[in-house]
Amino acid sequence: MQQGPNLIALADNIARAWAGLGQAAMLRQLAVIVCALVVGWFIQQAWDRRLLQLDPEPLNSARRFGQHGAKRVLFPLSALLLVVAARGVLARYQPVHLLDLAVPLLTSLAVIRFVVFTLRQAIGRTSWLGALERFVSALAWSVVALYILGWLPEVIEGLDSMSVTLGGQKLSAWTLMKGLTMVLLTLLVAMWLAGVLERRMAGATGLDASVRLVLTRVMRALLILVAFLVALPMVGINLTTLSVFGGALGVGLGFGMQKIAANYVSGFIILIDRSLRIGNLISVGAERGVVKEITTRYTVIRAPNGIESIVPNEVLVSSVVQNETFSDTQVALPLVFQVSYDADLDRALAILVAVAGTQPRVLADPAPKAFLTGFGDNGINLRLGCWIADPQEGTLAITSEINMEVWRRFKAAGIGIPYPQREVRLLPPLSPAPAVEGLAEPV
Structure with a gap:
């Protein structure tokens, strides 16, 4: 891989910074960086104390997102602004090679911390969130390292050269990576908006819980679909190329996924018509218990002995269900x-x-x-x-x-509870039958 101008400039900055490590100019740059980090830390601490004085969990989702997002990026952004300001002043009097290295690093730190915070807000607490955060951080730092070293354009060119033709359209590895990145970003925005709408719907006491659940899931699915459809054209992928996958999905739904599709449709029917609610005591087939959870695919019924049965929603729609607490609990x-x-x-x-x-x-x-x-x-x-x-x-x-x-x-x-009674009669033995003339005597 040939050395580009960025790599040469980076090597020159590092060499000059190392050569002048003991010089007064370099010490001033180190002092600027240390002071910027310390001041940024104090600013973040002051912001944290300010948040404690305010409502720690404001009802407004946008306000809560802004407060906690600022908490995540305030330290690197404050240090970055101070370093940029100091670099502008010192550049008039001395070289600022060390500050030139600090600026992209602090910028990357701020961006990565904001992206990780957005992931947590959009996805929520899940078991794989930590692994996803580590992957995003490693990927972002790798891109930063390639940019600083000057290798990023050549890596992009190599990825763009690896391509295939699908449906008359050229798809390269770089295009797929851009598409995946745009899809992830738009999905994050869609999931964050879905979370905001879900919290708003949870506060709508005028709507039934089942209706709120249906509207929340429908809006989440629509937002994700819109995000997916918006992201693909942004990277040059023609949506008509996905028609073959849509046809395959239709065939799959028509044959192998009939039950799954029926369960999802039945789930929406149950949630919309409110024939079953969480807490109802129902009997369906051999199952009897309290409805603990209703999803779009199945319903969880907890029996009196503690056993929880997962009943497909299609069974609840197509079978006779005895709801003992439909209109009242008596x-x-x-x-x-x-x-x-x-x-x-x-x-x-x-x-x-x-x-x-x-x-x-x-x-x-x-x-x-x-x-x-x-x-x-x-x-x-x-x-x-x-x-x-x-x-x-x-x-x-x-x-x-x-x-x-x-x-x-x-x-x-003195009221007795009777035992089972049986009358047994002992009959006398039967006398032998008289002999009939003309018949032989028994031997």
Whole structure:
């Protein structure tokens, strides 16, 4: 690789800086850099203290982004401005080779810190955010190093020479890299705008939670699509070249991705028509539990035993779903008992109603009622009907408490709970049948 003029100038600056390291001019430049860094640090500390006095988390998203973004870049920008100002003054009286090296480094530091901050704001806290930040930082410092060394134009030329022809259009490695960079930048802006809109929608108390969720996801998807479509023409990629990929995607949706597409469509239907809400107690097929999460592809149902089932949204749309808390949370709790035939039925029915009234979870309106439902083989069948308002808390505990108290009161009142009864008759042995004339005697 041939040495360009930038590399020669850089080498000349480094050589002169090294040769004059002990000279007064070089010491003045070092003092300027150190003072600029110290002053920049104090400015950032003052800004941090100012933020603590203000609202640390303002409701305005743009204001919050500006405050925290300034916190990230205030130190390198302050030092950069001081170095540039000092370089302009000292350049009249002495060489400023060391300051010439400090300017691009401080500029790169400010840009990288701002890009990393924007990544955090747009993407949020994810497990792969740290790796992405390190990759972006390494890539940015590599570009800065190539620029300072003067190799960046030759690297760009080499990447541009590696190209393929697709759909009558030439696509080079450099074009793809520019396209990827523009797509990432526009996606960052789109995701940041989506985050701002999402926070605004979260504060819209007049909208149902499901509607807010649908609008947020639709707006995020549209912003990402618009960012993608805007970025590609900016780097010279014709959108018609993507038609082949669109056709392939359509074929995939038509054959292998029918279920996936149906789940996503069903998810939007569920979220829009609000037939299911988070917290509803539902039963679908063999699954019964509380709806914990609704996404565009599946719904999470938590059973009373703690097991969470992931049910595809297509199943919820195409099957019969029993929503026990659709209009309200009141559900009936039927309990069946049996007493002996010689029991005092009026006393037994009164005990059932009284026991239900002592339970704090049982509603007073509708009031508990007891009924005689039939006469069984072993005893008289009774039924206790009561209502509770928190079925999501489970019914096993309250059923057990009512049964235990009914057992105690029945026992104290002398009301028996019958055992299964069977009548067994012992019949005499059958006498042998008389012989019929004309038939041979049995051997």
